[in-house]
Amino acid sequence: MSHHEVLLVVGAGHAGAELAIQAREHGWPGRIVLVGDEPALPYHRPPLSKGYLSGEATLDSVALKSRATYDKAGVELMLGRRVASIDRHAARVTFIDGQALHYATLALATGGRPRRLPAAAEGAEQADNFHYLRTLADVDRIRARLVHGSRLAIVGGGYIGLEVAAVATRMGLTVTVLEAADRVLARVTAPRVSSFYEQVHRQAGVDLRTGVQVDGFALDTARRLVTEVHCSDGERVRTDVVIAGIGLVPDTDLAAAAGLDVEDGILVDACSRTSDPAIFAAGDCTRYESPLYGRRIRLESVPNALEQARCAAATLCGKERRHDGVPWFWSDQYDLKMKMVGLSQGHDRLVLRGSIEERSFCAFYLQGSRVLAVDTVNRIPEFMLSKRLVAERLPVDPERLADDSVPLKNQIAA
Amino acid sequence: MPALTVIEFNGKEHRIDAEVGKSAMQVVIDAMVPGIMADCGGACSCATCHCYVEAPWATRLPEPVPAEREMLECALDPQPNSRLSCQIRITPHTEGLVIRLPQSQV
Numbered sequence: 001m002s003h004h005e006v007l008l009v010v011g012a013g014h015a016g017a018e019l020a021i022q023a024r025e026h027g028w029p030g031r032i033v034l035v036g037d038e039p040a041l042p043y044h045r046p047p048l049s050k051g052y053l054s055g056e057a058t059l060d061s062v063a064l065k066s067r068a069t070y071d072k073a074g075v076e077l078m079l080g081r082r083v084a085s086i087d088r089h090a091a092r093v094t095f096i097d098g099q100a101l102h103y104a105t106l107a108l109a110t111g112g113r114p115r116r117l118p119a120a121a122e123g124a125e126q127a128d129n130f131h132y133l134r135t136l137a138d139v140d141r142i143r144a145r146l147v148h149g150s151r152l153a154i155v156g157g158g159y160i161g162l163e164v165a166a167v168a169t170r171m172g173l174t175v176t177v178l179e180a181a182d183r184v185l186a187r188v189t190a191p192r193v194s195s196f197y198e199q200v201h202r203q204a205g206v207d208l209r210t211g212v213q214v215d216g217f218a219l220d221t222a223r224r225l226v227t228e229v230h231c232s233d234g235e236r237v238r239t240d241v242v243i244a245g246i247g248l249v250p251d252t253d254l255a256a257a258a259g260l261d262v263e264d265g266i267l268v269d270a271c272s273r274t275s276d277p278a279i280f281a282a283g284d285c286t287r288y289e290s291p292l293y294g295r296r297i298r299l300e301s302v303p304n305a306l307e308q309a310r311c312a313a314a315t316l317c318g319k320e321r322r323h324d325g326v327p328w329f330w331s332d333q334y335d336l337k338m339k340m341v342g343l344s345q346g347h348d349r350l351v352l353r354g355s356i357e358e359r360s361f362c363a364f365y366l367q368g369s370r371v372l373a374v375d376t377v378n379r380i381p382e383f384m385l386s387k388r389l390v391a392e393r394l395p396v397d398p399e400r401l402a403d404d405s406v407p408l409k410n411q412i413a414a
Numbered sequence: 415m416p417a418l419t420v421i422e423f424n425g426k427e428h429r430i431d432a433e434v435g436k437s438a439m440q441v442v443i444d445a446m447v448p449g450i451m452a453d454c455g456g457a458c459s460c461a462t463c464h465c466y467v468e469a470p471w472a473t474r475l476p477e478p479v480p481a482e483r484e485m486l487e488c489a490l491d492p493q494p495n496s497r498l499s500c501q502i503r504i505t506p507h508t509e510g511l512v513i514r515l516p517q518s519q520v
Contacts, residue, residue: 025448
């Protein structure tokens with residue numbers, strides 16, 4: 001078999017693993033090589049800030065697929081290996097150890113890395129008890145420090161920060177959350193939903209502070225441990241462990257260095273093609289043209305990574321498939337199952353349905369009579385209907401939407 | 415290892431030696447039987463691992479928890495014997511379990 005038939009997938013997260021396996025399902029005839037820079041078998045990322053962090057999930061249960069599955073699919077795993085560069089002219093990648101591999105088709109599923117906290121750059125980042133949370137290795141280090149009675153400072157009130165707060169509080173830690181914006185989840189949700197989550201966390205005992213910039217850290221004399229977080233309002237938070245969760249930066253370095261079109265994400269079309277016909281890309285590292293929203297979007301979302309990977313796999317096997325799925329996300333905190341569908345940017349009206357007090361509600365983000373996005377808390381059937389509302393652009397009557405006595409289903413049929 | 419039989423929508427049968435402790439979803443994924451997408455990875459969040467449990471297992475398995483029951487209402491073509499395969503745990507007592515897969519998950 002010649003290298004003309006090699007499909008090389010760089011990045012072994014949700015998108016990379018799915019792409020490799022699906023390419024075989026779609027009939028890729030040659031070698032399929034899946035390269036990942038972590039040593040572990042590709043794994044599910046969402047449990048890292050939930051079940052795996054708390055110890056309920058094990059390494060085995062978070063694996064995306066068993067080793068036997070890759071064997072069966074004829075997907076060669078190259079784990080613990082890092083690609084240094086792509087030579088598009090020679091159709092070849094070079095690893096940091098100097099080894100090279102030719103490809104017929106290359107797929108980039110490089111994901112992202114945590115946005116680094118500027119205030120941690122001067123030493124705190126190197127401390128043993130300062131952590132970002134993206135990989136299994138991150139969480140293994142964090143877990144060793146999540147001990148009953150310890151103090152945990154979380155920088156960032158996004159999904160990662162809040163999910164960790166929920167787990168750590170339940171484990172008996174004293175938790176402080178420091179959020180720079182004036183509310184949690186500010187980037188993704190409406191003020192009413194933010195205040196609901198703030199209240200839930202405070203009731204659980206989390207010391208949640210908003211509008212607080214972190215501008216420095218105090219270290220112990222050996223400079224091995226962070227002892228205090230310094231805030232812009234003069235507050236000093238004493239702590240035993242720090243976790244920063246302030247967002248994700250798409251990993252586009254390889255693509256950019258190879259001269260592919262990159263713009264806060266590797267630019268791809270609806271079939272996951274990059275600006276080079278021999279190279280595809282999928283997952284968090286990409287920005288794609290969304291037919292639903294009529295603009296380029298970058299999503300940090302597992303369902304998106306999987307769907308994009310499936311489209312890439314089909315397309316590179318000659319069965320062109322467009323990615324027109326609706327974005328969706330979920331976040332489990334305490335007993336709350338939050339599921340969100342769509343993107344709310346550009347909404348002109350928010351309609352609430354159900355009861356925030358009873359922890360069972362939906363928030364509809366409307367633009368005229370079109371539903372752009374919906375947040376649901378403990379309302380699974382309505383979440384599934386909301387997916388249709390958003391995906392199929394079904395018109396709604398905003399007044400009736402709020403009427404919880406009329407099932408949402410009937411409102412769609414109307 | 416308890417045997418699990420998976421029947422695809424087209425009638426194709428797969429008899430799999432299932433590992434105790436795994437979920438039926440994981441077993442089906444590991445065996446690369448098409449028809450289960452398992453997008454959320456077993457978090458009971460997406461209903462893309464919907465299956466039908468054949469008699470007499472429908473009544474022998476532990477009851478679905480409310481979250482699973484709610485998800486099932488949203489699956490395509492739900493039936494009284496519908497389950498999310500991510501919520502079915504393989505144990506020594508599930509020897510001979512038979513599940514059928516729906517036409518589509520989405």
